[in-house]
Amino acid sequence: MQPVISIEGLTKTYKSGLQALKPTDLAIRKGEIFALLGPNGAGKTTLISIVCGIVTPTSGTVIADGHDIQKDYRKARSMIGLVPQELTTDAFETVWATVTFSRGLFGRAPNAAYVEQILRDLSLWDKKDAKIMTLSGGMKRRVMIAKALSHEPDILFLDEPTAGVDVELRRDMWAMVRKLRERGVTIILTTHYIEEAEEMADRVGVILKGQLILVEDKTALMKKLGRKTLTLQLQEPLEVLPPELSDWTLELKAEGHELEYVFDSNAEKTGVPSLMRRLSDIGIGFKDLSTRQSSLEDIFVGLVHQSKTEAA
Numbered sequence: 506m507q508p509v510i511s512i513e514g515l516t517k518t519y520k521s522g523l524q525a526l527k528p529t530d531l532a533i534r535k536g537e538i539f540a541l542l543g544p545n546g547a548g549k550t551t552l553i554s555i556v557c558g559i560v561t562p563t564s565g566t567v568i569a570d571g572h573d574i575q576k577d578y579r580k581a582r583s584m585i586g587l588v589p590q591e592l593t594t595d596a597f598e599t600v601w602a603t604v605t606f607s608r609g610l611f612g613r614a615p616n617a618a619y620v621e622q623i624l625r626d627l628s629l630w631d632k633k634d635a636k637i638m639t640l641s642g643g644m645k646r647r648v649m650i651a652k653a654l655s656h657e658p659d660i661l662f663l664d665e666p667t668a669g670v671d672v673e674l675r676r677d678m679w680a681m682v683r684k685l686r687e688r689g690v691t692i693i694l695t696t697h698y699i700e701e702a703e704e705m706a707d708r709v710g711v712i713l714k715g716q717l718i719l720v721e722d723k724t725a726l727m728k729k730l731g732r733k734t735l736t737l738q739l740q741e742p743l744e745v746l747p748p749e750l751s752d753w754t755l756e757l758k759a760e761g762h763e764l765e766y767v768f769d770s771n772a773e774k775t776g777v778p779s780l781m782r783r784l785s786d787i788g789i790g791f792k793d794l795s796t797r798q799s800s801l802e803d804i805f806v807g808l809v810h811q812s813k814t815e816a817a
């Protein structure tokens with residue numbers, strides 16, 4: 506199937522000299538929910554801002570629904586709705602006016618019934634005559650979504666849609682995203698929450714230091730993410746790992762006082778019970794033990810390491 510967005514060889518170096526985006530290729534499928542996952546400063550906003558025509562790329566091309574976003578900007582832009590991270594909307598306007606105005610900006614004929622529908626879907630209908638400045642932060646965010654949808658885009662970008670929003674709004678947002686997808690809208694969202702990607706996305710891209718290091722179906726990625734780290738506080742420090750433990754991938758930490766084992770908590774056999782038995786058999790005792798879910802940072806580090814070894 507022809508992708509709805511084709512990104513080829515895209516890079517961005519800001520005037521400061523910082524390369525925020527390394528050469529990137531990505532094809533977004535029509536009708537999918539794609540989550541771009543990455544820590545602060547990874548380049549998520551840079552990537553989506555280029556696709557939305559807000560930031561000029563240093564090199565590369567983006568085709569959105571058959572239109573080159575630079576050569577054919579207006580057409581490409583009219584297919585796209587963007588909900589930016591920051592709230593940028595006119596404080597003195599009413600909700601109704603600001604959403605209707607947005608629609609007009611894209612050259613769409615007025616359609617009161619459509620605007621009413623999106624305001625209702627976003628629980629904003631009873632606020633339609635309220636001035637933006639009188640709304641709560643969560644309501645303002647809903648207005649940003651209504652604006653982005655005002656011109657009936659086929660592709661919707663949500664930049665960190667749930668950063669700093671309450672549980673209720675997050676739930677509403679997710680419900681709305683699913684509803685839009687049912688209508689055939691392609692959705693690309695950026696997030697640094699794994700749970701958000703897990704809950705929402707069909708596919709996930711991981712971006713780290715300007716590099717898109719992996720793009721995978723969510724289910725496959727979630728398997729990789731289900732890793733845990735077991736740390737054993739040893740009674741006696743070890744200088745080296747005994748050969749009897751070579752069946753497990755272990756690391757000595759804290760100058761030999763800690764033994765660390767990273768395992769897949771989704772696997773049928775995690776290797777934890779057998780490791781415990783082997784330790785007991787060879788007389789290695791421990792004072793305490795703890796497990797923790799691998800953090801996003803660990804996972805990224807793991808993925809980077811893995812992609813480097815695979816490339817080598």
Ligand SMILES: Nc1ncnc2c1ncn2[C@@H]1O[C@H](COP(=O)(O)OP(=O)(O)OP(=O)(O)O)[C@@H](O)[C@H]1O
Binds near residue numbers: 520521525545552697
């Ligand atoms: N206009 C700019 N000029 C110079 N550097 C910039 C500019 N905008 C972003 N950067 C830098 O580019 C890098 C990527 O930033 P970007 O906003 O794309 O990251 P992000 O993944 O969206 O992060 P966050 O999750 O914090 O929003 C960062 O180091 C940032 O400081």
